Amino acid sequence: MLSEHSHGNGGENSPPAAEYELLESLNYPVCVLGSDGVLIYGNSSFQRIFKPEGDDVRLDWEHPFFPEYRKRIAKSYLSALKGQEKRCFAVLNSPDGKQMPVEIYLFPMSNGERITSILVLMNVVDDRILSFDRSTLSIVSEDNFQYESILYEHSPLPLLRFNRGYEIIKSSENTEAFLGFPIKEFTGSGDEFLKSVFIYDAERIKKAILDIIEGTLSSQRIGEVKVASKDGFQKLVNLVLFPIIQENEITAAEMIVEDLTRLKEMKNQISTMKRVNLINNITKGLLHSFNNTINVIMSKTQLLLQISEKDSVIDGIQLIEEAALEIIDQIRRFNNYISSENIEEEVTEPLISVIEDAIEFFRLQFKIEEKDAKRSVGIERKYFTNLFILTNTKLLREMIITAIQKVSDYITARGIIEITLKENSDLHLQIRVIKQESQEEPLHSEYTATGIDIRQTAEKLGIKVIEEESSEFYSIKMIIPAKLIRDKQEKETEEMEYKLRDLDIIIVEDETALQKILFELFDKMGNRVFICSDGNVGLEEFKRKHYDMVITDYGIEGITGLELAARIKELDEHAVTILLSGWLIDDIPSHKNIIDLFIPKPFKLDEMLKRISKVFVERKKRQEVHEQPLK
Secondary structure, eight states, rough: OOOOOOOOOOOOTEEEEEGGGGHHTTTSEEEETOOOOOOOEEOHHHHHHOOTTTTOOOOOOSSSSSHHHHHHHHHHHHHHHTTTTTEEEEEEETTSSSSEEEEEEEEEEEEESEEEOOOOOOESSSSSSSSGGGGSSSOBBBTOHHHHHHHHHOOSSEEEEEETTTTTTEEOHHHHHOSSOHHHHTTTTTTHHHBOOOOHHHHHHHHHHHHHHHHHHHEEEEEEEEEEESOEEEEEEEEEEEEEEETEEEEOOOOEEEEOOHHHHHHHHHHHHHHHHHHHHHHHHHHHHHHHHHHHHHHHHHHHHHHHOOOHHHHHHHHHHHHHHHHHHHHHHHHHHOOOTTTOOOOEEEHHHHHHHHHHHHHHHHHHHHHOOHHHHHHHHEHHHHHHHHHHHHHHHHHHHHHHHOOOOOOOSEEEEEEEEEEEEEEEEEEEOOOOOTTTSOOOOOOOOOOOHHHHHHHHHOOOOEEOOSSSSEEEEEEOOOGGGOOOOOOOGGGOOOOOOOOOOEEEEEEEEHHHHHHHHHHTOOOEEESOOOSHHHHHHHHSSSEEEEEESOOBSSSSSHHHHHHHHHHHHTTTEEEESSSSSSOOOGGGGOOOOEESSSOOOOHHHHHHHHHHHHHHHHHHHHHSSSO
């Protein structure tokens, strides 16, 4: 604002400094500025603030006013040059380094014809609350009507002002929408608002209002109070109260109402998700344990069946095997449901098997409902074909699960879901239920078992979905196009079999019982077998001697099975690597260069041998093609 220092003689038309001797007697900092912005005079009080000993007075960019106030001072100075008396507020750095708030008064001085200088008087304010500058108030004052009008009109949160008698004397515009009460209904009385909260909370609010008005508390936070709106819907709010000052006295208590309802709902959802994740992790751990245990039981029964001769013993072992196989199917279904495998992967499966998986998924839920909710849901199957389908069977299975759930919502007490599979020009899968006479609307389950949208998923798979509803029934029909259908599964011919004998095999498995079973199996077939439970030990053994095949569990000591397979491939790319695991591993396809075959636990020994044999057959075929001479 000002750029030059001149003490005692000013600009061309400036009067001599002697004319300002009267100002020297004032305790207020006073100065005179010329029309060109030059400092003409400053009394002793002014000098103590603006001129530390040994320094020149400069009121340009080095002057001590805080930057945010410089524009305000400049505007007031320009207005004073036009003949207006102005005042403004500013904060400056005092010589001792402290913040000094000051009120600045500017008076234009003229020689009768034009304004020649500006008299500037400063009043150091000890308490900013006493300043005429309302923007510096830290507490809302009753006489700041413009501020309050804007605040109450545009406040993002509901505001309520209470007097000593707990009456609402003022409220913001959005309070009506928040509580559902017309403002006129509760303005002048706090009863409606206090009635909307629990009686214990109402007493807490009254006590806080009284403490604020009496000055006992400077502010008060009352957290998580339930407020019932006019429509009866409960909202969770946080209340904050602070004082309203009028003429240096506390006259009312202002309340800010912060809606925590959605925040609480989000916290509950996050908590539920954490519990679901915990349960999911526990389920994976349990499935892993079941997989290993059942694998041992089933594998041992298969070995015993080969050496047993007594019919009674064979019958008992076969019963154990059947029970184990049933548990294996259940575990496989749970694995398919909770795994997050590649959503784009297409496989060939019997369609009936996919449907049965979906049905079995709901059997447990229906049994629980029959016991707890007294709702009995049965399923009646009619399969007129047994075709294989090539598609993303995981998504198809989830579609069928969701369809069964939607159809079951039409059963309130007892009913039958009809599932029909038949082939005409296309393959039709219909899931249908006969409506009960007493039911007008479906139950609408609170959750969707799969979380998928049937129509969007059907469009992704190229399947047409038709929903039909009449007064008698509700059905969901899936029309599967011919391009997805396979007449039969490719079968391995006898010529494809490879005799797994005279091989050097490393088996890395931490389950002792399964170690013995696998050793016994491959040893009796005429192979040389090395057994260990540590991945690092297996790797060192492979480095010591050439091995044709490495069978490793995933969760072993030392390095993991995947890491071991990768290291084996680095040493010998021709070695066959087989990965076993009772854990859910979703990214196996991405490791196809280091894993020749993945076998999830539990598995049948004969199926495992067939799959391993197929790996060697396919490798032999590729080798023969590569070795054929060029014509």
